[in-house]
Amino acid sequence: xxxxxxxxxxIGSIKNTQKITSAMEMVAASKMRKAQDLMKASQPxxxxxxxxxxxxxxxxxxxxHDYTIARDxxxxxxxxxxxxxxxxxxxxxxxxxxxxxxxxxxxxxxGAELDFCALGSKAGNFFNKYGGKLVAAxxxxxxxxxxxxxxxxxxxxxxxxxxxxxxxxxxxxxxxVNTMTQRPVVRQLLPLSPDVGDDEQDQENARPxxxxxxxxxxxxxxxxxxxxxxxxxQVYQAVVENGACEQAARMIAMxxxxxxxxxxxxxxxMVYNKARQAAITQEISEIVxxxxxx
Amino acid sequence: xANSFTCNIVSAEASIYSGSVEQVIASGTxxxxxxxxxxxxxxxxxxxxxxxxKFDGDKEENFFVTxxxxxxxxxxxxxxxxxxxxxxxxxxxxAEEARREAxxxxxxxxxxxxxxxxxxxxxxxxxxxxxxxxxxxRGR
Numbered sequence: 001x002x003x004x005x006x007x008x009x010x011i012g013s014i015k016n017t018q019k020i021t022s023a024m025e026m027v028a029a030s031k032m033r034k035a036q037d038l039m040k041a042s043q044p045x046x047x048x049x050x051x052x053x054x055x056x057x058x059x060x061x062x063x064x065h066d067y068t069i070a071r072d073x074x075x076x077x078x079x080x081x082x083x084x085x086x087x088x089x090x091x092x093x094x095x096x097x098x099x100x101x102x103x104x105x106x107x108x109x110x111g112a113e114l115d116f117c118a119l120g121s122k123a124g125n126f127f128n129k130y131g132g133k134l135v136a137a138x139x140x141x142x143x144x145x146x147x148x149x150x151x152x153x154x155x156x157x158x159x160x161x162x163x164x165x166x167x168x169x170x171x172x173x174x175x176x177v178n179t180m181t182q183r184p185v186v187r188q189l190l191p192l193s194p195d196v197g198d199d200e201q202d203q204e205n206a207r208p209x210x211x212x213x214x215x216x217x218x219x220x221x222x223x224x225x226x227x228x229x230x231x232x233x234q235v236y237q238a239v240v241e242n243g244a245c246e247q248a249a250r251m252i253a254m255x256x257x258x259x260x261x262x263x264x265x266x267x268x269x270m271v272y273n274k275a276r277q278a279a280i281t282q283e284i285s286e287i288v289x290x291x292x293x294x
Numbered sequence: 295x296a297n298s299f300t301c302n303i304v305s306a307e308a309s310i311y312s313g314s315v316e317q318v319i320a321s322g323t324x325x326x327x328x329x330x331x332x333x334x335x336x337x338x339x340x341x342x343x344x345x346x347x348k349f350d351g352d353k354e355e356n357f358f359v360t361x362x363x364x365x366x367x368x369x370x371x372x373x374x375x376x377x378x379x380x381x382x383x384x385x386x387x388x389a390e391e392a393r394r395e396a397x398x399x400x401x402x403x404x405x406x407x408x409x410x411x412x413x414x415x416x417x418x419x420x421x422x423x424x425x426x427x428x429x430x431x432r433g434r
Contacts, residue, residue, distance in 0.1 A: 044309035048302055048372050052337075052365045059335070147306070213365075216338035217324045225339065226363055229374075233306070 004279065007272040011265055018261035024088070025254035031143060032179070032247035038144060039176065039237075039244045046237040053230045056223070057192040061212050063219040067227050070191045071167045077107045078115040078135075078157050078166040080189075082173035082238045083123035084246040085139055090253035092174060092182060092246060093122045097130075099184035100172050104132065107168075115166060117157050119150065119239060135160065143243065147236045154235050158228065161190055173238035174245035180252065182245040189231055299331045300370045301347055303357060305378040310357060317348040318371050320364055321421075329366055336366040342421035344381060344428055345373060356381035358425045360418055386426050393419035 057068050081100055083093050104114050114132035118124040121139035128134055136156040141149055160166045169190040174182040215222050301318055303311040318329040321343030329336075345357040359375035396416035 041308050042306060044302075044304040045306050045374065048304045049374050052363070052372055052374065055335075055365065055367070056337075211335060213335045213337040216322050216327075216336070222337060222339055222363075226337075229363075 004272055004275045007268055007275065011268045011272065014261050014265050014268070018258055018265070021254045021257040021261065025251055025258060028247050028251035028254060032244060032251055035143065035240070035244040035247045036176075039240045042233075042237055042240060046233050049226075049230050049233050053192055053227070056213075056226075059212050061219060061223075063223065065220075065223045065227060066162065067190050068192050070193075074107070074110065074112050074167040076113045076115060076166050076168075077104070078117065078160060078169045079104065079186075080117045080119065080154070080157060080169070080171045080235060080238075081123040081127065082171070082235075082242045083118070083120035083126075084242065085121045085141065086246075087122065088253060089246050089250040092249040093126075096172060096174055096184040097123070097126050099186060101130070103170070103172075103186050112167075115157075115160065117153050119153060119235075120242070141239065141243075145236070145239050145243065147232060150235055150239060151232060154232055158231060166190075171235055171238050173242040174249075176241050176244045176248065179248045182249055187234075189234060192227070297331055298349070299368070301373070302370070303345065303347075303359075303373040303375060303378055305359075305362075305375040307377065310375070310378045310380070311347065311355065313347075313349065315347045315349040315371075316351075317346075318373075319344075319346040319348075320359075320373065321345075322364065327364075329371055332368050333366050333371075335368070336364075338364050338366075340364055340373070340375070342418045344421070344425035345378075356425065356429050358384055358422060360421075381425050381429050384422055384426055386423070389419050389422035389426065393423060395419075 056065075061068075079100060081096070083096060087093070108114065116123075116127040116130075116132055116134050117136040118127050118134060119138050120141065124134070124137040124139055136153040138149065138153045157166065157169055161169055168188065170186050171189050172184065172186045175185045177183055213219075298314045298316050301311065301313060301315040302309070316331070320327055320329070321341055322338040323341050324338075327336075327338065340359055340362050342360045343358070345359055346354055347357075348354045357378055358381050359373065359378045362373065362375040362378075365372045365374070393416065396412055396419055399412045400416070
């Protein structure tokens with residue numbers, strides 16, 4: 001019965017693991033609701049400011065903000081990469097990093113250098129090893145990140161752009177399609193392009209070629225603060241969206257881990273029963289054999 | 295010319311108002327603005343204060359914003375507020391308390407007084423009170 005005992009211990013340990021994964025699944029499910037609410041709450045602001053900025057990029061202002069001018073030569077590209085702090089969430093982070101590496105490789109082929117800003121400890125670890133320069137990192141944002149926590153890291157990148165160290169700035173995060181699907185997206189933050197808006201109505205009623213806003217108090221002060229606000233809100237939105245993705249991905253990963261553990265237990269139980277029956281049969285035949293010999 | 299346009303008021307936390315309106319009155323940094331349909335494109339920053347929207351002839355709704363931006367297009371007005379509340383949700387006692395606190399901070403002139411912070415707090419409290427008083431004087 002030695003083999004049977006071993007199998008029983010194995011079943012016991014798998015069942016323990018199953019308990020842990022199913023608990024993690026439930027925790028992730030409840031956190032996902034909260035993360036989704038957070039994401040939805042800030043979505044209107046992010047969308048509206050994107051539309052406004054799309055209008056600005058489309059307009060013909062007397063004052064051209066630095067952020068609206070595309071630089072011809074791209075020497076250095078910045079990426080703000082938003083990842084999770086913790087693992088056990090399936091392929092979420094590795095898919096994201098793959099997307100970044102692919103995009104970055106294209107720039108590298110054109111001779112551009114790379115700067116990274118990592119939000120979340122997984123991105124920090126990855127880009128430490130990857131090469132390129134990690135200029136800013138922030139982790140431990142928790143489940144309800146605050147915009148103030150991000151400002152510092154974002155500022156580093158914006159200053160680099162202002163000073164001309166960076167010629168392009170991208171933000172990379174997972175997009176929450178639904179609970180089952182999360183997709184890594186690379187979006188251009190700077191320079192601004194007019195097609196950042198998603199207002200369909202806008203495209204239809206085309207405006208005259210050269211139009212401009214009236215600015216109060218003055219264009220420069222207004223655009224400076226509005227555009228910085230825009231970048232911050234986009235990065236914040238990326239972080240909360242990635243948070244919702246993380247919980248959803250973890251929930252799915254833990255659910256399949258729980259299911260797999262169940263299958264494994266079923267298989268092992270079958271093996272265990274077979275071993276038990278074989279031992280009994282053997283015992284009976286030994287007794288019968290023994291009786292016949294007497 | 296249609297006599298109404300779309301107005302969206304969003305704050306960092308939520309979408310506060312969205313609908314078809316006839317007039318929007320907001321307090322820009324360089325003075326109060328009344329926006330009617332067909333207004334020329336305008337971009338302005340807002341200071342803490344009331345925002346009124348009028349719709350359906352005589353109905354109106356009041357909001358309080360703590361600052362932000364307003365974008366005007368001929369057929370749509372977007373208010374990007376740092377934070378916004380419906381005016382009737384404002385608490386007068388709390389606003390009065392905040393104003394007193396802010397004033398006290400000024401008068402004490404302690405070394406660690408953050409001047410810009412304190413003056414922003416004061417401006418916000420005063421603007422809240424102004425909104426409440428406006429709302430009351432019009433008898434809701």
